[in-house]
Amino acid sequence: MIGYAEELIKHGKRADNRAFDEFRDIEIKPNHIEKAEGSAYVRIGKTQVIAGVKMGVGTPFADTPNEGVLMVNTEFSPLASPKFESGPPSEDAIELARIVDRGIRESHCIEMSKLAIIPGEKVWSVFIDIFVMDHQGNLQDAAALAAITALLNTRFPKLDENNKIITGEHEGKLPVVKKPVSVTVCKAGDKLFVDPALDEEGIVDSKMALGFVDDDIICAIQKQGNVGIEYDMIDSIIDLGMRKAKELRKLVR
Amino acid sequence: MKTRTIVIPGEYLDEKRGRKLGSGTYEENDKVYSTFLGIARISENELSVVPLSGTYLPKLGDRVIATIDEVEISGWFIEMNSPYSAFLPIAEAVDEFVDLQRTDITRYFDIGDIIFGRISRVTRNKNVQLSMRDFESRKLKGGIVIKVTPSKIPRIIGKEGSMIMMIKEKTKCEIVTGQNGLVWIRGEDKQKAIEAILTIDRESHMTGLTEKIEKMLGE
Amino acid sequence: MAKDLNKELIIDGLRMDGRLTDQLRDVKMEIGTVSSASGSAYVSFGHTTAIASVQGPRSLFPKFLQNSQTGILRVRYNMLPFSVSDRKSPGPDRRSTELSKVIRKSLEPAVILDDFPKATIDGFIEMIEADGSTRVTGINALSLALAHAGIPMKDLVAACSVGKINNTLILDLNGLEDNNSESDVAVAMMPNKNLITLLQMDGMLTKEEFMKLLNTAKDACGKIYEMQKMALLEKYKGEEQ
Numbered sequence: 001m002i003g004y005a006e007e008l009i010k011h012g013k014r015a016d017n018r019a020f021d022e023f024r025d026i027e028i029k030p031n032h033i034e035k036a037e038g039s040a041y042v043r044i045g046k047t048q049v050i051a052g053v054k055m056g057v058g059t060p061f062a063d064t065p066n067e068g069v070l071m072v073n074t075e076f077s078p079l080a081s082p083k084f085e086s087g088p089p090s091e092d093a094i095e096l097a098r099i100v101d102r103g104i105r106e107s108h109c110i111e112m113s114k115l116a117i118i119p120g121e122k123v124w125s126v127f128i129d130i131f132v133m134d135h136q137g138n139l140q141d142a143a144a145l146a147a148i149t150a151l152l153n154t155r156f157p158k159l160d161e162n163n164k165i166i167t168g169e170h171e172g173k174l175p176v177v178k179k180p181v182s183v184t185v186c187k188a189g190d191k192l193f194v195d196p197a198l199d200e201e202g203i204v205d206s207k208m209a210l211g212f213v214d215d216d217i218i219c220a221i222q223k224q225g226n227v228g229i230e231y232d233m234i235d236s237i238i239d240l241g242m243r244k245a246k247e248l249r250k251l252v253r
Numbered sequence: 254m255k256t257r258t259i260v261i262p263g264e265y266l267d268e269k270r271g272r273k274l275g276s277g278t279y280e281e282n283d284k285v286y287s288t289f290l291g292i293a294r295i296s297e298n299e300l301s302v303v304p305l306s307g308t309y310l311p312k313l314g315d316r317v318i319a320t321i322d323e324v325e326i327s328g329w330f331i332e333m334n335s336p337y338s339a340f341l342p343i344a345e346a347v348d349e350f351v352d353l354q355r356t357d358i359t360r361y362f363d364i365g366d367i368i369f370g371r372i373s374r375v376t377r378n379k380n381v382q383l384s385m386r387d388f389e390s391r392k393l394k395g396g397i398v399i400k401v402t403p404s405k406i407p408r409i410i411g412k413e414g415s416m417i418m419m420i421k422e423k424t425k426c427e428i429v430t431g432q433n434g435l436v437w438i439r440g441e442d443k444q445k446a447i448e449a450i451l452t453i454d455r456e457s458h459m460t461g462l463t464e465k466i467e468k469m470l471g472e
Numbered sequence: 473m474a475k476d477l478n479k480e481l482i483i484d485g486l487r488m489d490g491r492l493t494d495q496l497r498d499v500k501m502e503i504g505t506v507s508s509a510s511g512s513a514y515v516s517f518g519h520t521t522a523i524a525s526v527q528g529p530r531s532l533f534p535k536f537l538q539n540s541q542t543g544i545l546r547v548r549y550n551m552l553p554f555s556v557s558d559r560k561s562p563g564p565d566r567r568s569t570e571l572s573k574v575i576r577k578s579l580e581p582a583v584i585l586d587d588f589p590k591a592t593i594d595g596f597i598e599m600i601e602a603d604g605s606t607r608v609t610g611i612n613a614l615s616l617a618l619a620h621a622g623i624p625m626k627d628l629v630a631a632c633s634v635g636k637i638n639n640t641l642i643l644d645l646n647g648l649e650d651n652n653s654e655s656d657v658a659v660a661m662m663p664n665k666n667l668i669t670l671l672q673m674d675g676m677l678t679k680e681e682f683m684k685l686l687n688t689a690k691d692a693c694g695k696i697y698e699m700q701k702m703a704l705l706e707k708y709k710g711e712e713q
Contacts, residue, residue: 007397013444033601034519036554046507050600052554075562077550079525079596081508086548088563129553129562131598133523134506167557198508261704262582262619263627263664279584279626286664288584288624290704305708307622308510308529310587336529336591378540378589404622458710 006203009188014200016045020193021240028145028251030153038154038174042146045197046136051128051146053154055174057117057163058125068115069125072101074132074143081135095222096139099182100130100147102220103211107180110151114175117163124156126174137198140209141248144182148252151176180219181248183241184209187229192237194244205229208237212245259305260287266300275301309335309403309433311372311381318398318431319383321366327353329362331370331383334400334433339381345373346385367393367437369429393429396439399447401454403434408457409450416463420449423470445470479652482638487649489518493642494688496632496695501612501703503620511621513703515613518646519603524613525596526621532592543588547576547595549610555602571607578611578631578660578670584624593623604650605633611660611670616700620707629669630696631660634685636677643688657682659689663697 005015018024024045033039038053058069074097078084089097104110115124128150130143151174158169186196186204196204206225213219218238223229229237260266266278266285274280277289278300287293291304311317311333319339323330328342343351347361362368369391373384384390401409409430410417421428426440428450438446449466456462481488491497497518506512509525516522532538549572553559564572575597585593595617597610608631615629635645635656642649645656655675661668677685 008444015447033554035556035601035603039554048506050552052552054554054559056559073553073562075552077596077598078527078548078594079506079509079512079523079598082527082530127553127559129559131552131600133598134508136507259705259708261628261701262625263662265664277624286626288626289622290619290708291622304622306511306620310529336531336588338531379591458708460710 005197005199006188009191009193009200009203012191014193015197020191021244023195023244023248024197026145026248026251028149028253030149030253036150037157037170038150038152040146040149040153042142042149044138044142044145044195046134047138047142048134049139049142049146050131050133051143051150052131053150053174054127054129055154055157055165056125056127057122057159057165060116060120060123064112065120066116066123067112068110068123070101070105070110070112070128071125072097072104072128072130072147074100074130076132076135080132084135096143097130099140099209099211099220099222100128100143103144103180103182104128104147104151107178107211107213107219109148109176109178109180109213111175111177117159122163126151126154135198137196137201138184140184141182141195144180144211145248145252148176148179148181152179152253178213179249179252180211180213181245181252182209182211182220183244183248185237185241187225187233187237192233192240194240208241210238210241210245212242214249216242258293259291260293260302261290262288266293266302267295269300272297273299275299277302277304304404306402306404309333311335311337311339311375311379311433313372313375315372315432316369316389317372317383317433318367318369318393318429318435318437319433321362321364321368324359324362324364327358329358331368334403334435337379337381339372339383341368341370341383341385345383362392367398369393369431369437393437393439396427396437397443397447398435398437399450401434401436401450403432405454405457406430406432406434409436409453411463416453416466419467420446420470424449476652477654480638481649481652482640482642487642489646493640496644496692497646499696499699501616501699503616503703503707509617509621511617511619511623513613513616513620515609515616517605517609517644519601520605520609520646521600522606522609522613523598523600524610524617526614526617526623527594527596529588529591529593529623532590537592538590540589543585543591543593545576545580545583545585545593545595547572547579547597547614549575549597549599549607551599551602551606555599571610574670574672575607575611575614579614579618579629581667581669582615582625582627582629582662583618584626587624593618593621602647604645604647605658607631608633608658608660612696612700616703619704627662627664628697628700629660630663630693630700631658631670632689632692632696633658634689634692636675636681636685641681641685641688643692657685657689659686659693661690661693663694
């Protein structure tokens with residue numbers, strides 16, 4: 001739609017009649033993929049993402065010899081949007097993965113200290129892969145929801161006496177103690193709104209991706225977009241994000 | 254086989270029996286098959302299949318809504334919701350004499366302008382020419398453009414224009430439909446018109462669609 | 473994982489997942505899974521799940537790739553990192569590059585590209601979960617996505633795998649069977665035309681065994697074709713009136 005979203009938002013309306021502080025309908029399906037140790041399908045409106053967690057046995061980093069290793073990777077498959085291209089991950093895909101990574105890492109939602117197998121030698125590696133299946137706006141919040149849901153139902157693979165993974169057997173759950181969620185607040189002119197659909201994403205001046213942990217603590221921020229945000233608006237942007245984060249967290253199991 | 258039924262690619266339609274092959278069909282050993290997922294139309298004179306989906310491909314004579322994409326010395330390249338762009342030569346767009354040596358033709362159309370024109374030439378390699386040399390063709394000023402499934406445009410227009418007339422009357426909006434799957438709307442109550450058109454696009458197969466749209470616009 | 477040809481995978485005529493030798497796994501097909509694409513489909517055979525989408529026809533750049541006489545079909549097959557037991561590192565590898573090619577070749581005979589000079593039709597297959605027979609599941613899905621995208625075709629393409637385990641001929645190999653098979657064959661067909669568009673074989677078979685398997689595959693492709701047809705009609709139920 002050409003110029004459509006912009007004009008509506010100026011008049012305080014949205015194409016699908018949502019309120020500015022309203023998300024599209026959200027569907028979350030945990031345990032979507034049997035081959036993964038943890039997984040989730042998330043749909044926000046027509047946007048669809050799948051997160052899968054694979055557990056591996058690896059070596060710890062020198063500065064954290066007794067902690068597990070976390071890696072977040074995002075694939076923007078050209079299947080999901082006419083705008084995505086084949087090839088190495090784009091800037092946008094890497095940025096998205098890194099914001100999700102920060103939300104999880106900095107919130108300390110996984111008890112990394114419990115992921116040592118032989119302290120200093122062998123630890124669990126947690127790989128979170130996020131596949132964007134249908135890009136209709138607000139990938140950030142969908143990806144973060146999928147990642148935390150997948151982590152919450154991740155099981156450890158069983159290990160044999162040589163600490164090799166026994167395929168298909170599991171024991172115990174990944175210790176996940178917090179539920180970080182992301183709310184991306186958009187700004188167009190003097191209007192603030194959440195959960196941008198694709199055509200709305202095209203007309204925002206700027207966006208702020210905000211990560212929140214359970215107790216209203218901010219755990220990640222990324223300002224995006226081409227236009228500066230007025231200093232005086234930051235307060236209300238965070239308030240709006242925090243309010244919506246509480247609602248989203250209720251959906252995470 | 255019924256005269257109007259959904260067929261899939263490769264599905265057998267009928268013996269050819271000397272009839273004309275319309276679009277969406279192919280023949281092998283005097284037997285006719287569909288190439289599309291679409292609605293088969295089998296009559297005494299012709300066999301054809303109207304696709305249920307698909308990207309717009311320019312056809313001679315089609316009326317399209319298009320956006321000026323590039324300005325050249327002697328005309329404009331036009332984007333029209335299709336894999337193929339079109340060229341609008343100045344002679345097909347402007348009635349008066351234009352001295353190309355001295356005129357910046359953006360005074361007529363500039364990048365981003367939306368126009369309503371007619372496809373006046375399509376070559377085998379899909380080089381497309383647009384013309385505005387008729388009464389209906391014009392620049393569409395203001396308003397907004399929405400995208401729908403190109404094959405749904407006849408549904409939006411309705412039988413003898415009944416559907417589009419109803420929407421225009423009830424919303425007091427100006428509405429122009431392009432066969433390329435774009436609809437231009439201008440007027441105070443365009444929100445309602447947009448909703449109506451998107452509903453037709455989404456639910457064109459539902460029974461009682463006309464009543465539903467009427468009710469929707471009546472509120 | 474090392475092949476174990478002696479591993480018992482058929483006991484009292486039943487396979488480890490309870491199937492008969494000539495039985496398909498549970499098949500699910502759905503049209504229109506990806507709203508951002510011109511056409512799309514979801515197909516699962518048991519735990520093997522593919523999503524396919526078609527972008528285009530769209531203009532093709534850089535320009536030297538264009539063919540001014542006809543459109544071209546491009547295909548990318550990809551396995552997601554979490555689709556397999558050992559995480560697959562993202563991005564293309566030699567296997568996925570070959571599969572992308574053979575899948576394209578299996579669909580090209582069906583697709584009519586004359587109407588799209590200079591343009592490209594891009595087909596994408598993502599394996600969400602891989603439990604054997606991924607290439608044929610991908611073909612089934614992409615064939616549906618092409619039809620859904622309104623691309624003209626001479627026929628749908630239906631595909632399945634057949635093979636030999638424990639000296640027994642079987643249909644639709646799952647991952648376990650695939651890993652321990654004496655032989656496996658991937659077949660794609662244009663069922664209405666009786667044309668074979670993909671044929672790949674691994675392992676050893678007598679001619680008799682091979683012909684028998686091919687016949688099983690042909691019957692199965694016919695069944696899969698009917699399921700594809702049902703899925704397409706289901707999507708557009710009610711459009712006739």
